Amino acid sequence: MTHIRATAATLNGKEGLLIMETDVLKRIPISEQDPKARACNFDEVCLGYNEEEAVAEASRCLNCKNARCIQGCPVSIDIPAFVHEVSVKNFEKANSILSDASSLPAVCGRVCPQESQCEGQCIRGIKGDPVSIGKLERFVADWARENNIKPAPPTVKIDKKVAVIGSGPAGLTCAGELAKMGYDVTIFEALHEPGGVLVYGIPEFRLPKSAVVAKEIDNVRALGVKIETNVIIGKSTTIDELMEKESFDAVFIGSGAGLPRFMGIPGESANGVFSANEYLTRSNLMKAFDDDYDTPIRPGKKVAVVGGGNVAMDAARTALRLGADVTVVYRRSEAELPARVEEVHHAKEEGIKFNLLTNPTEILVDENGWVKGMKCVKMELGEPDESGRRSPVVIEGSEFEMELDTVIMSLGTSPNPLISSTTKGLEVNKRKCIVAEEEFGKTSKEGVFAGGDAVTGAATVILAMGAGKAAAHGIDDFLKSR
Amino acid sequence: MYEILKAQMLAENIYLMDVKAPRVAGSCLPGQFVIVKIDEKGERVPLTICDYDRTEGTVTIVFQIVGGSTARMSKLKAGDAFRDFVGPLGQPSELCKEPIDELKKKKILFVAGGVGTAPVYPQVKWLKENGVDADVIVGAKTQSLLILEDEMKAVAGNLYITTDDGSYVRKGMVTEVIKDLVKEQGHKYDVCIAIGPMIMMKFVCLLTKELDLPTVVSLNPIMVDGTGMCGACRVTVDGEVKFACVDGPEFDGHKVDFDQAMKRQQLYKTEEGRAYLKETEGDTHKGNCGNA
Ligand SMILES: Cc1cc2nc3c(=O)[nH]c(=O)nc-3n(C[C@H](O)[C@H](O)[C@H](O)COP(=O)(O)OP(=O)(O)OC[C@H]3O[C@@H](n4cnc5c(N)ncnc54)[C@H](O)[C@@H]3O)c2cc1C
Ligand code: SF4
Ligand code: FES
Helix, strand or coil: CCCCCCCHHHHHCCCHHHHHHHCCCCCCCCCECCHHHHCCCCCCCECCCCHHHHHHHHCCCCCCCCCHHHHHCCCCCCHHHHHHHHHCCCHHHHHHHHHHHCCCHHHHHHHCCHHHCHHHHCCHHHHCCCCCHHHHHHHHHHHHHHCCCCCCCCCCCCCCEEEEECCCHHHHHHHHHHHHHCCEEEEECCCCCCCCHHHHCCCCCCCCHHHHHHHHHHHHHHCCCEEECCCCECCCECHHHHHHCCCCCEEEECCCCCEECCCCCCCCCCECEEEHHHHHHHHCCCCCCCCCCCCCCCCCCEEEEECCCHHHHHHHHHHHHCCCEEEEECCCCHHHCCCCHHHHHHHHHHCCEEECCEEEEEEEECCCCEEEEEEEEEEEEEEECCCCCEEEEECCCCCEEEECCEEEECCCEECCCHHHHHCCCCCECCCCCECCCCCCCECCCCCEEECCHHHHCCCCHHHHHHHHHHHHHHHHHHHHCC | CEEEEEEEEEECCEEEEEEECHHHHHHCCCCCEEEEECCCCCCCEEEEEEEEECCCCEEEEEEECCCHHHHHHCCCCCCCEECEEEEEECCCCHHHHCCHHHHHCCCEEEEEEHHHHHHHHHHHHHHHHCCCCCEEEEEECCHHHCCCHHHHHHHCCCEEEEECCCCCCCECCHHHHHHHHHHHCCCCCCEEEEECCHHHHHHHHHHHHHCCCCEEEECCCCCCCCCCCCCCCEEEECCEEEEHHHHCCEEEHHHECHHHHHHHHHHHHHHHHHHHHHHHHCCCCCCCCCCC
16 A cells, blocks of 8 residues: 655645644644555545644644534533543543444544534534534544553343344444343345445445454444344344244334436446445445455446536446546535535545536437546526525527436435335335434334434435434333333 | 255256244245355355245245355255355235135236246245136246246246257247247146246247236346345336335336346346356355455
8 A cells, every 4th residue: 555645834825833733723634645646546545644733733622611512413422521521541541431322433533424414513513613623533543553452341241132134334334232221133144245335335445444444343243243144134134023923022224225317317227327326335345346356346437427426436436546637517616515625625636527507407428338527417406496596497499418437326316215115014115215203213113213314315324323312212211111 | 153954956956945933934925035144255146935834934946057056055964054045025916815716716827937936836836826827838948947836836837838949849949839828728827937948938928928918027236235235226117216125026017127137237247157167167256356
């Protein structure tokens, strides 16, 4: 691995160390791989703070009494407290504060949309840069991992069995919390690798698989959680069978929202049109980017990615690394791009083009069934609708064609109906999402709880984690009351 | 790990294995499939379930070498194991859902081509166990590539074998046998189930449409997860996009867009071939990076 450690100075064109000492309004810049170099490899883009940088950044925190950042955090991490411990170099204490609230801090520090959560609320942000809370979280979690700090195994044992379906952030968190309470927990995962979106969706260059994700999963195992891969609930067995035949006392469903959507435009079944899920699964889960692995991927030479979320950015940046010329096609304007600001920024730095206010209408196919282009129309933002969002409307006569060999559809995903259709008495809503109470994740079926993307539809890692944790408490209450 | 209890070469490049997989064996039905992965680096390979033993907890698979992963799988022996073995996937065959009394009234014709004989076998066997005799046509390129002949003979009503080159029993395509049975000999069938190479299923369907014989086919498009997550397996049936792994693998053959399905199957042809080359000739190519 050849990381290029950009210095603070090259990052914002001033003299790095000087800023570190004087300008408290500015955040300590973070080292990243050089955009040109990283466009050619799958190593992590962001290199994180070193100890000195972390302490300097943590010292910018005002330790507010009424900390607004905590309100912005979906799992209410005691942010000023952990940041303070970083500033006095007490990293172990900082880690234990983080671990109280979050079971996947090394993941969240890397993938949470901090700009709209904790950092979006930070008081420092009014006059200057907010404190880099996410980067500090990542620093602490990485420090703990490098220093081999493991969660303490549970001291009590409760003789009750809980089944957790799915090993994404929701399932892992719920399982970890229940194991800490002493329950006997088994996770059932449909794929051959645990981690959910963290292993099949989010790419290596944003979230290293063996260095970070696997270690977080090891921590959950260290708590006594068993993980059985290759079990598809609804096919290999059902929730009713788990409860009746395998004597599980309660079940948590954290099966995510994995079904891809397509646009329904002509040409969409042509060779060279992929769902982002397929493209990313081939590259991340199956490691098609690595020649040592058997699974193939068609990288494409001229690629359009349709959509503007994190998934679209990940697909675009993966295609770029596999050697393609990539354009993101999105029907609204830049301000509405749902992806994290950092991802859009990184994508642009790496040379990804954006065709905004553009909507595909047809995929053009050659005589052999391969994609040769895409017909699009230009859009403009119309009047705000009831939700306040300005919805895009087609500009008459603006039709044009893009020449392409690959189109990656990244239009959002919805929950797989497999579990709901095979479980008696489990209520779902119109969008196929499982109906569950927000507070404790209770569903319409006794003893069955749910949370994460399976309930909300595609959302975020931290919300899924929060729901997993809430459901663990719901399950604890339920099992204690019986 | 999923232990292999029996490994056998059925014909050149075609292998049969019994694999210990109690969860799959406990819940599978004819028509469904599994996904196997040999090791960390292997591909996820979808294979139709060829037989199962609920008490032993085993599932029988049959596969042909088509790429790097299947080439490596062919070298496994009894006592070795697959890293991953997941299923059952897809919908069970429609036959399994019909009341037995209804089935007994029906004349059923199976048409199997090549390795497609393997997935036909459990259905014929299941019918036999339920007191229904079905006729079976098995086509192979040549005698040495014919598989499961004895097994099939034991469960089929009438068994008709044909080889493309005439090296065994008769010469010709399966479609000629169908024509012969229906047009010449006046057999009446209520339903035909055809499983084999895409091109064979296409021509069987063209013929049976003409003969007004409802036909079910089992599609084997490219797959990744097998649970509806990626859409790699999409096929057009009656003008609608379906995911073969969850909606299928069996579909009404008269409504399948075979031309599109065949084009989609070509998708990774070169890459698959490349993986196979690497297996036999060593690592001769490297990954590609845009700017490098
Ligand atoms: C490419 C991509 C990038 C993203 N980037 C970000 C980001 O930067 N920041 C952010 O906060 N969020 C991001 N997200 C969203 C985030 O990953 C999800 O919101 C989160 O993972 C949801 O967690 P979950 O546990 O509910 O479900 P998942 O992570 O989807 O996990 C569900 C698991 O359940 C398994 N499963 C499903 N059905 C069954 C079954 N029947 N039986 C057994 N197992 C089953 C699945 O295989 C899967 O492993 C991204 C998502 C994607 C796809
Ligand atoms: S709002 Fe900002 S400055 Fe205040 S405690 Fe939180 S991180 Fe520190
Ligand atoms: S194989 Fe992925 S959706 Fe069917």
